[in-house]
Every structure is written in structure tokens, then in C-alpha cells.
Amino acid sequence: MRDLDLDVFKDPTIARGLVESIQKLAPESANLMEVCGTHTQAIGRFGIRSLMPEGTRLLSGPGCPVCVTANRDIDTVIALARIPEVSITTFGDMMRVPGSTSSLLAEKAAGHAIEVVYSPLDAISFAQNNPDRQVVFVGVGFETTTPVVAASIKRAASLGLSNFSVFVAHKNMPGALEAIVADPQLKVDALILPGHVSTIIGPEPYRFLAEQYGIPGVITGFEPVDILQGIAMLMRQLHDGRAEIEIAYARGVMEEGNPAARAIIDEVFELCPATWRGLGEIPGSGYKMRDAFASFDAVERFHPEVEPTQEHASCRCGDVLRGSITPHECPLFDKVCTPENPIGPCMVSSEGSCAAYYRYYR
Numbered sequence: 001m002r003d004l005d006l007d008v009f010k011d012p013t014i015a016r017g018l019v020e021s022i023q024k025l026a027p028e029s030a031n032l033m034e035v036c037g038t039h040t041q042a043i044g045r046f047g048i049r050s051l052m053p054e055g056t057r058l059l060s061g062p063g064c065p066v067c068v069t070a071n072r073d074i075d076t077v078i079a080l081a082r083i084p085e086v087s088i089t090t091f092g093d094m095m096r097v098p099g100s101t102s103s104l105l106a107e108k109a110a111g112h113a114i115e116v117v118y119s120p121l122d123a124i125s126f127a128q129n130n131p132d133r134q135v136v137f138v139g140v141g142f143e144t145t146t147p148v149v150a151a152s153i154k155r156a157a158s159l160g161l162s163n164f165s166v167f168v169a170h171k172n173m174p175g176a177l178e179a180i181v182a183d184p185q186l187k188v189d190a191l192i193l194p195g196h197v198s199t200i201i202g203p204e205p206y207r208f209l210a211e212q213y214g215i216p217g218v219i220t221g222f223e224p225v226d227i228l229q230g231i232a233m234l235m236r237q238l239h240d241g242r243a244e245i246e247i248a249y250a251r252g253v254m255e256e257g258n259p260a261a262r263a264i265i266d267e268v269f270e271l272c273p274a275t276w277r278g279l280g281e282i283p284g285s286g287y288k289m290r291d292a293f294a295s296f297d298a299v300e301r302f303h304p305e306v307e308p309t310q311e312h313a314s315c316r317c318g319d320v321l322r323g324s325i326t327p328h329e330c331p332l333f334d335k336v337c338t339p340e341n342p343i344g345p346c347m348v349s350s351e352g353s354c355a356a357y358y359r360y361y362r
Contacts (some may be wrong), residue, residue, distance in 0.1 A: 002162045010122040017053050018228040025235035029055040031187055032234060033323050035177060036194035037064035037351020043362035052231075059323035060353035062176050062276060063194060066093050066140045067321055067345045067352050068273040072309045073169045074099035075156055079304035080136050080167060086302065087113040087130065089123035090138040095179030097345045098323050100310035120152035120166070127156075127164040136298045139166045143200040146170045146287065147261035150268035153289070153296050165298040168287055171274050173197050174205045175285035179276075181213045186323055190234040191217040192227070202257030203245045211245040221249040268293050277345070278318030320353050327357035334362060 034040055040060045043049060049058050060182065062068045067329050088104065092262050094105045095105045108114040113133065117123050120137050127135035139149045149166060156164045162164070181188050191208060198219045202346065209215045216237040218231030230248045237244060274286025289297045315337070316330040327333045327346070337343040339358060346354035
């Protein structure tokens with residue numbers, strides 16, 4: 001099945017044909033997991049779950065980088081914010097994420113220096129304009145944002161910027177997917193793979209999922225017809241008894257990914273274990289700075305005193321991220337936990353499963 005031309009997004013007969021193909025090819029039961037927060041939002045917004053045949057479930061996985069950030073990491077950023085000479089710079093969706101006992105928004109209200117920026121280069125400008133402050137950028141995201149943060153660290157090094165550093169909580173997706181497909185309790189049959197991440201890494205890092213675990217995967221885009229095409233291709237693989245990694249988003253994803261972006265990641269960072277909310281510690285799924293750039297590591301520079309980690313006893317955000325429950329099955333959903341009063345990060349981020357369910361499935 002070829003990639004979609006842009007004109008087909010205006011043709012409802014294309015979508016209708018894809019839905020008919022899905023209905024025709026679908027096995028008696030199938031669990032398909034989308035592992036991109038943008039896909040989660042699009043599936044909810046366009047009612048794609050309602051188009052699936054009986055027995056087909058679309059599960060939301062760990063595709064929201066804010067959501068999978070562990071409480072310990074959030075607590076560490078809060079501890080950095082409490083250091084008098086430090087100014088935290090962060091993307092806006094991190095502000096309301098609750099840690100063990102506080103959030104960045106609460107810390108800002110308490111008088112600590114926390115600024116919302118739109119890119120790490122904005123954080124560098126802030127550091128240049130405030131030489132009396134130690135400026136820490138909160139680096140959270142998957143392979144899509146990691147190259148930009150790596151470039152900002154190189155930029156700071158070239159400028160000799162001694163009052164800029166980064167808290168690194170970046171993660172890479174393939175290790176988390178292995179943790180999910182290897183869990184017999186989850187029973188994931190196929191993967192709707194992320195388009196944004198795949199523009200950087202290409203399809204190769206996912207191929208072990210098909211070869212070692214027999215799990216088909218399709219990289220797809222974000223228009224509703226894109227998603228339907230990806231699901232139709234997965235249904236074809238399941239119908240044929242195949243397990244391959246295919247691209248349904250060739251207008252955005254090349255076979256080789258983005259070599260320049262991967263090169264700058266490898267230049268600045270090396271792989272390390274990382275703790276994912278709901279999945280625990282996964283070897284090689286995180287990044288840390290290489291020795292040549294270690295002076296820009298905020299934790300190594302300030303050694304913050306981090307409070308003991310506490311998890312909310314009733315919040316099941318971790319189970320939602322694993323796909324073992326839907327948000328409706330969390331006892332706090334739409335009762336205690338709402339976008340106005342989020343208990344877990346899945347309700348905070350626009351890419352979070354709970355936020356999507358709250359908006360589209362209540």
C-alpha cells in the first residue's frame with residue numbers, strides 16, 4: 001500500500017474504503033497499541049475507535065514524554081528550582097505535572113524563578129541576558145526533541161556559557177516498546193508506530209520487534225486517513241500472518257531517518273538506563289551527557305537535595321501508560337482527577353491519554 005498523497009485527505013471515499021478494508025481483514029480479536037501522544041489525540045478527536053470492528057481494541061501506550069517522566073525526575077527539577085541562584089526554564093506542559101509533594105507551577109507561585117520557554121535556544125538567550133543567574137533547561141522528550149537539546153548544549157559550549165545547564169530526562173522509544181510487547185499480561189498484537197520519532201530514527205530500530213517478538217508495526221502520520229491506512233496495513237499483516245515494520249508515512253519518514261539529527265545526539269549523549277512511569281527502569285532507554293559535555297549537566301553541577309519519592313496511592317497513570325487499563329478504569333478519572341485538578345501527568349499533557357479520554361470519551 002503506497003503512501004497517501006495530500007489530496008486524499010479531502011476525499012471521504014478513501015476513508016470509507018479503508019474502514020471497509022479494516023472490517024474485512026480484522027481477526028476475531030486484536031489489540032493495537034498507538035505509541036504516540038499525537039496519535040492518541042487524533043484517534044479521540046476523529047472518533048476512530050468507533051469505526052473499529054467488534055473485537056478490535058485501540059490501546060494507548062507510553063507515547064507522551066511528559067507522562068512517562070518519573071516522579072523522581074520531577075522532584076529533582078523541583079529541588080533544582082529551590083536553589084536560590086537557579087532559574088528553571090521549561091516547556092509549558094511541565095509546569096502543572098505533580099511531583100511527590102509539589103509542582104513547578106506551585107514553586108513559581110511560592111516565588112522561585114521558573115520561566116516557560118518555547119525552545120532550548122530561548123533558554124540560552126535567557127542565560128545570556130541574565131548572567132547573574134544559573135539557568136537550567138528541563139530536557140524532556142523522545143528522539144524528536146533530543147537533537148535540538150543536543151544542539152543547544154553544543155551552542156552553549158561554543159559560547160563558553162558558564163551559567164547554562166540542562167536537566168536531562170530524554171528517552172528513546174524502542175526499549176519501552178520491547179518492555180510492553182514482552183509483557184504477557186498486556187497481549188499487544190500490533191503497533192501503530194510514531195511518525196514524529198520515526199522521522200529521526202527511521203524504521204530500523206523497530207525491526208527487532210517483528211523479528212524477535214512477531215509483532216507487526218506500521219509507522220503512520222497524523223491525519224485521520226493516515227491512521228486508518230496504518231490500521232488497515234496492520235490488519236493485512238495480521239490476516240496474512242506476517243510480522244514486518246512498514247512505513248505508511250513516506251512523505252515524512254525516510255528509510256534512513258535523519259542521519260544528521262542522530263549524529264548530534266550521539267555526539268552529545270550516550271545511552272543509559274532510565275526510569276519510565278508505569279514501566280520501571282529500562283536499560284539503554286535514556287540519555288546522559290558524554291564526558292566532553294558533562295559540565296552542562298545540571299544534576300552534576302548542583303547536586304540538589306531531592307525529597308523522598310511518593311506516589312499517589314490511587315492514581316493509575318502508570319497502568320494507563322502500559323495499556324493495561326483505559327483511563328475510565330482509574331478510580332480518580334473525572335472524579336478527583338480532571339484537567340483543572342490533575343492528579344497524574346496523563347491528565348496534564350495535551351498528549352496524555354487521560355486528557356484525551358476526558359475531552360473525547362466522557
